[in-house]
Amino acid sequence: MRNNLIVSGSPHVHKQGSVPRIMWTVVFSLIPAGAAGVIIFGLDALWVTLVAVITAVFTEAVFGIWTKKKFTVLDGSAVITGILLAFNLPSNVPLWLPIAGSIFSIVIGKQVFGGLGQNIFNPALVGRVFLMASWPKYMVTFVKPFSFDAVTSATPLAALKEGKILEHLSYLDLFLGKRGGCIGEVCILALLIGAAILLFKGYISWHIPATYIFTTAIFVYIFGAKQLFHGDWLFHILSGGLILGAFFMATDYVATPLTAKGQIIFGVGCGLFTAIIRIWGGYPEGASYAILMMNAATPFIDRYTKSRIYGTK
Amino acid sequence: MVKLAENKHYSENKAIEKLPPPSKAYLPLIQHLGKICNPEVKVGDMIKLGQRIANIQANVYAPIHASISGVVIAIQDWPHPVLGRAKAIILEGNSQSDELTFSLKSRQEIDKLSLADIRKIVLDAGIVGMGGASFPTHVKLNPPKPLDTLIINGAECEPYLTADARLMVERTAEIAEVVTLIAGCLGVKDIYIGIEDNKPEAIKAFSRISKIKVKVLKSDYPQGGEKQIIQNILGKQVPRGKLPFDIGVLVQNVATIYAIYEAVFKGKPLIERLVTVTGNCLVNPKNLLVRLGTPINNLIDFCGPLKEEPAKIIIGGPMMGIAQYTDEVPIIKSSGGLLLMNEKEAETIEETPCIRCAACVRGCPVGLMPCQINLASEKLLWDLVKEYKASDCIECGICNYVCPANRRLLQTIKRAKLEGTK
Numbered sequence: 001m002r003n004n005l006i007v008s009g010s011p012h013v014h015k016q017g018s019v020p021r022i023m024w025t026v027v028f029s030l031i032p033a034g035a036a037g038v039i040i041f042g043l044d045a046l047w048v049t050l051v052a053v054i055t056a057v058f059t060e061a062v063f064g065i066w067t068k069k070k071f072t073v074l075d076g077s078a079v080i081t082g083i084l085l086a087f088n089l090p091s092n093v094p095l096w097l098p099i100a101g102s103i104f105s106i107v108i109g110k111q112v113f114g115g116l117g118q119n120i121f122n123p124a125l126v127g128r129v130f131l132m133a134s135w136p137k138y139m140v141t142f143v144k145p146f147s148f149d150a151v152t153s154a155t156p157l158a159a160l161k162e163g164k165i166l167e168h169l170s171y172l173d174l175f176l177g178k179r180g181g182c183i184g185e186v187c188i189l190a191l192l193i194g195a196a197i198l199l200f201k202g203y204i205s206w207h208i209p210a211t212y213i214f215t216t217a218i219f220v221y222i223f224g225a226k227q228l229f230h231g232d233w234l235f236h237i238l239s240g241g242l243i244l245g246a247f248f249m250a251t252d253y254v255a256t257p258l259t260a261k262g263q264i265i266f267g268v269g270c271g272l273f274t275a276i277i278r279i280w281g282g283y284p285e286g287a288s289y290a291i292l293m294m295n296a297a298t299p300f301i302d303r304y305t306k307s308r309i310y311g312t313k
Numbered sequence: 314m315v316k317l318a319e320n321k322h323y324s325e326n327k328a329i330e331k332l333p334p335p336s337k338a339y340l341p342l343i344q345h346l347g348k349i350c351n352p353e354v355k356v357g358d359m360i361k362l363g364q365r366i367a368n369i370q371a372n373v374y375a376p377i378h379a380s381i382s383g384v385v386i387a388i389q390d391w392p393h394p395v396l397g398r399a400k401a402i403i404l405e406g407n408s409q410s411d412e413l414t415f416s417l418k419s420r421q422e423i424d425k426l427s428l429a430d431i432r433k434i435v436l437d438a439g440i441v442g443m444g445g446a447s448f449p450t451h452v453k454l455n456p457p458k459p460l461d462t463l464i465i466n467g468a469e470c471e472p473y474l475t476a477d478a479r480l481m482v483e484r485t486a487e488i489a490e491v492v493t494l495i496a497g498c499l500g501v502k503d504i505y506i507g508i509e510d511n512k513p514e515a516i517k518a519f520s521r522i523s524k525i526k527v528k529v530l531k532s533d534y535p536q537g538g539e540k541q542i543i544q545n546i547l548g549k550q551v552p553r554g555k556l557p558f559d560i561g562v563l564v565q566n567v568a569t570i571y572a573i574y575e576a577v578f579k580g581k582p583l584i585e586r587l588v589t590v591t592g593n594c595l596v597n598p599k600n601l602l603v604r605l606g607t608p609i610n611n612l613i614d615f616c617g618p619l620k621e622e623p624a625k626i627i628i629g630g631p632m633m634g635i636a637q638y639t640d641e642v643p644i645i646k647s648s649g650g651l652l653l654m655n656e657k658e659a660e661t662i663e664e665t666p667c668i669r670c671a672a673c674v675r676g677c678p679v680g681l682m683p684c685q686i687n688l689a690s691e692k693l694l695w696d697l698v699k700e701y702k703a704s705d706c707i708e709c710g711i712c713n714y715v716c717p718a719n720r721r722l723l724q725t726i727k728r729a730k731l732e733g734t735k
Contacts, residue, residue: 005623307674
């Protein structure tokens, strides 16, 4: 007679795949954009990114030990937070800035809510707006691409805000990232390569990025110029942090809606806020704030966009 | 719907074999949904094969019949594959009179039968839904209003299981005969048989039957769910809170249909069923015709030497089957499979926090939000559970299967369903 059998609830089989696998794939998909950042802005970009990642991982580990929680460092989520924070910083910041930002991201953005899966806001963006509010001077001084001698320049969006004309920048320059900006946001080509990996693996869906980008473009096209329907929508898509935000930050599972319907509302909301801030707001760039505001709205969106149950209209 | 690793190759080409009757049969007094039967025999009684041994007066129930001839040696608690333990009648066989002796009835006799007659035969034979739900079949043969469609469920979407597939190949004529009879009595217009595209032999067999329309279904899980098969064959849904009756549809599993054939055409009560015995641990997986009440140990022994000792024994398939704590547990009316898993396959994976990836939301065939019910259930928020309509869950297990955080979604949803009905 056998009586030392394993008993557990059904189902008794499980799909391959795990949370760490998803997280590390996201890390992998961010490598092209990081590499582009280093090529464009030099090794400073690499140091900033490494410092942010190491600090994020270290903070996560310390917090785990302190709260006697399970060791979660290897799941890759802290690495993503570090990378995304660094990608939202200029390459010429002093190295204590990513340290401060990463600690804030992990502690206030993530762990005080209960750690992985519990954060209301995207942790990297929480860190970024903290730095933006605390040390704005460092956050808006950008290195000119391929200058390597720390000549500072304004971002195209900032120049636009100040009414300067940007004749020397072609759409191709913007697409390849030959402009001032944050480390990970400038090279659209590299970002799209990473996004393609995530879309192909099915880890993100089109709903949020497509509606986000589309809404921003439409809104900017209508209201972005002195005359209605004359806005330079392509310029707005290729500038600032829109692509980075749409594919890598607005798609953060934890702080975004669950259903396709909810995700479309989320994407449209992000697009509207981004365009409004860019056109009429005090900042040249609005992606971070737009995503954070929609993160806050996510529980409500979830509540009113439940999936359709079989046999109901 | 999701695509699963089918693992049907172990047994799909194994012809049906008869398992010799057990020396002792353990027949639980409840093998169906509904009221538990009362024993009609006492210890020491001599019982003949096929004799009714337990019954009750109720609306939803099915009587129990002796699956071997012999003597009642005990009526006591015994391991039960679904309920853990339940009262069972234990018979000890006397081998001489144990050949099945049911002969075909004459055509005239059959042709005279009305729907009410068939319903009575089905009730007296103790037939229940043999796809796993074990809902008494006579209740389903009593539609409150006229039906227009009869669907034979031959999807067999659970991985590993092949008993229905073998039945469709080896008993095609019998199934077709009784289906036509029932359809005539019910007065339905259309008869469909839904078969997944991974069973080409069965599809070929039924495409020769002119009265039955073969609907080839994608081999996605849970294609064989009653409401899923209706949607995928007829393109319409059963409204929430309603039954297939309400849209004029009756669905019957092929194994149930075959049991009806044996009852109607041979006067044979439900005393045996097909069981797929399969898994990595076995050298010789088989599709066995097994007397009800046979301990699963007999099935395992019959399938020859083991490659390795099973660490987990499941009655049913890997998605909805139930893990057993002992091999003394008997095969009952709803047991369509016996799956042996080795240590590696039976390993439990650690649960990690939900990251709200929504894989479960996309996978749920009913359109629920399993992750939300899971969180509400863990926090004992039963009102919230109701808001998320946990009671609609069909317990297919997809949410659990796809979850990258290995969360025990189904278990907590099952609990939510129980609490929700309180």
